Amino acid sequence: MTDLRCTIAGINSINPFWLASAPPTDKQTNVERAFAAGWGGVVWKTLGENPPVVNVSSRYGVHKDRKNGIIGINNIELISDRPLEVNLREIEQVRKNWPDRVIIGSMMAPIDERAWKELAIKIANSGVHGIELNLGCPHGMCERGMGSAIGQVPDLVEQTTRWVREVVDIPVFTKLTPNITNILVPAEAALRGGAHAVSLINTVNSVISVDLDAMAPTPIVDGKGTHGGYCGAAVKPIALNMVAEIARAQETRGLEISAIGGIETWRDAAEFIALGASALQVCTAAMLYGFRIVEDMNAGLLQFMKQKGYRSIEDFRGLAVPNTVDWNQLNMNFDTKAFIKKDDCIECGRCYIACEDTSHQAISITELGNGRREFTVKNDDCVGCNLCAHVCPVPDCIDMRPVDNGLPPLTWPEHPANTMGVKNS
C-alpha cells in the first residue's frame, strides 16, 4: 500500500505537508481548520517574549505575472502579536483535539542565553513535538537584533541552536535565512549546535514593487515602505538550490531537511523530496488559495508515487541528489538538438525570433506560398540551449533530441581546451 507517512527528526507525520510558521498558523481557529482540511502538521506562528510585538497596517505586497497570476508576495509583518500565554494555551488545546497531527513551536529572542532558554522551556511545556528557531525574518525583527540578524552570523546560529538543545529534550529545527552567500555555512553551524534538522528557506529580502503614483515601495504605510520578505512560487528555485546544496554536501550529510519555499503543488513537493527533503512546509500557497490546496497536494503526490511504483516517501527521497553535481562534472561531449514537430507547430515564429535575436540563428523560416510557414532547426547551428522549446506556446511541440555522436563522456577538467588547468574538486 502506497502511503504518504513520513518521519523527520524522529517525529512521525501522517503526510509531509505542514504549514510554515506564518499567519496561517497564528491561532487555534486557523490551525484547526487546517487540520480539518488535511494538513499533517503546523509550525506555529513564531513566538517571542512578552510584551508581544505590534504590527503596522498595510502588510503585503505582490508580484504578478503578465496573466495577473501571483508569483510571489512579500510581507512586512513581525512575529505573533498576541500574548505568549494565549498562544501556549491554544497550542495545548489543539494538541489535545488533534493528537495525530504535528505541532512545532517556532520561537525567536534577542541574543541572550536566558531569554532563549526560558522561552524554549515554556514552549516545550505546551506539548509541542519540536521547536523551530526562527533565524530568518529579514525585516523589522532583524533591526532589533533578531531573525536574520542572528541567522546571518554562523556563530550565533550555532549558539542559539545549542542553547535550545541544552534545555529541551524534543527535536530542534533551525530555520535558515536565504539572505546569505553560501547556505552551507549556516547549515554547518546549525549542525554543530546540535540541530536535528534545518528548515529552509525563510523569506528572501526584497522590495517587491514601487508604486509610481505614491513614489514609494509597496506595501505602503502612510506614504513610506520598507524592504520585506519575499516568498511564494517565485522563490522555489532559490529554495531548491539551497536544499540541494545541503543534501549533497559532505559536511552536512545526514542533516535532515524540512523544505520550504514556493511549494504550491504536489509536483513542487515531489521535487523537494527528490532533492532530499524529509518533510515540507507551505505558507504562501495556503494564503492565496486557502487550506483546501492540501487536498491535491496529498492526492497528486500519492498518484505520482503509485505511477512510479514508490510505496513510501523514503522510496524516492533524495533520488535526484546524486545527479546534482558541480558544473565541472558535466559531460562536455553530450549533444542535444532542437527538433520542431511540424504537425504540432502553429507557425507563431516565437522560436525563430528567440533563436535569431538572442541565441544561435539556428532556425529557418520557409514561406510555403499559401500564407503558411515552415520552421526548421538548422542542426549544424543549434547548440542545444533549449530556449526555443521554452518559448514555444504549444506543449511538447519542440523536442530536444540527444545526438548519438559515439563520443565517451568527458568533463571540463579532462577537456583538451582546459588550458587553465581546472581540476575536479
Next chain:
Amino acid sequence: MVEKPVYPKNGRTLSAAEIDCNFEDLHRPLSAAQAMGAADSCIYCYNAPCVTACPTSIDIPTFIHQIKTGNVNGAAETILSENILGGTCARACPTEILCEQACVRNLNDEPPVQIGSLQRFAVDHLMDQQGAHPFQRAQSSGRTIAVLGAGPAGLACAHRASMLGHDVTIFEAKPKSGGLNEYGLAAYKMVDDFAQREVEFLMGIGGISVRHGQQLGGNLALSDLTDNFDAVFLGVGFTKANPLPLPGCDLQGVENAIDFIASLRQAEKKSSVAVGNNVVVIGGGNTAIDAAIQAKRLGGNSVTLVYRRGEANMSATAWEIELARTNGVVIRLWAAPVAIEGSARAEQMTFNTMSDAGGTYQPTGESFTLPADHVLLAIGQSMNKSGLENLTIDGGKIAVDATGMTSMPGVFAGGDCVKSGDDLTVQAVEDGKQAAIAIDQFLRNKKG
C-alpha cells in the same frame, strides 16, 4: 435588464424601448478584465500572419502586447498609426475572413484571439479620454489637396495627407461626413453616434476642412478641383443602388435596402422608421443581410431573405448569414423574383424556383408567392459616374495604376470606386492612406 434582441411574437408589436434595446451594441465592449483575458491568448507572434491578413497592416501583436503591459493608449496609437478609422474597423470588419481567420490559434483548433474586440477596447480607451490628438503634422508643404467624398477612403486620405504636411479640403455631397460609416453600416455596429465622434477625432489633426453639399456632377465639376488644387483624391464609393426592373417595383413599400438602412441610421428614434409586417429582402450580400436583420430587430413580423442561387454563392460571409438566421431571418435560396403585386402598396411577391443542375442556371418551372408589404432591394450597387466623364473607367470602376493614380495625372482614387481588395471599410482606409502617400511622392517629384 431586457434580454435582447426582442422580436414581435403572436402579432404583438415592439415597444419603442424594446426597439432601442434591439439596436444596442451587437457585441458589448470588453471590460478591462475581459480585455486582459482576451489579450492573454495572444502569443505575440513574430511576423504574425494576422498582420498580413489586415488590409491596413496593423501591428496586432504589438498592440495586444501593449494592452497587456497596461499601455492602452500606446496600443491605440499603434492601431491608429496604420488605420485612423481603427475604431470603426474594430466594430465593422468581418474579422472572421480577415485577421482572426489568419490567427495561428486556429491551427491548434483553438478560437482565434479576439483581435477586433481588443482593437475596439484600445481605440475607445484613447478616444474616450478626449485628450490631444495623438498624431502631429509634418512641416507645411504649402500644397493643397482636394478630396472628394468624406467616406472612409476620403477621410483616411485626408488624415494621412495632413500628417504629411499638406492642406486638405474635403468636398462631400451629403450633409454629414463618414460615408457609409454614417449612412450604411448596421446601426447595432455603430451605436452612440460613433461615426461622427470618430470624424471629429480624426479632424483633430488639423489642416482638414470639409465642405458639405458639394455634389460632383451637380454643383461641382472635376475641373474645379484640378484647377484649384495641387492634387485630387476621389473616394466617391459605390453609392448608386442597382435597379431591379420588375413589374410592380414602383409600388409603395418597395425601396432600396441602402435607403432603408440610411433612414434607420439617421432616425433620432429607431421606432419612427416604418417596417412592414411581411418583409422580403432580395439579395445575397452583406447589405441584404444587414437590411434583413435590422428589419427584424425593428419589429418586422416575418422577414424573408430571398436569393437567386445557393448559399455558397452568397457574397455575405458565413458569419453574417449565421447572424441573420439566429436573428430569425428566413433565408430562401434558388428563387428569382418575377413580380411584385399589389394595388397601391406591395402585397405579395412571386418567385421562380431556380436550379443550376446540369451546369445551366434556369427556372425549374415551379414558382411560389410570398406575402410582402415591404420589399427591400439589395442586388448590388454601382458608381455614380456623373462628373467623372474624363476618367478611364474599367469594369464600372475608376481605373487606377499601382499608386492609385487615375488616367488623369494628379488625380487619384481609392475605396469602393476602384478595384483594390474587397469592398470593405478597412480596404477603403488602406486605399486612402496609400493614395495620400503616393500623392505626397507625386507632389515632391513635381517641380515648382
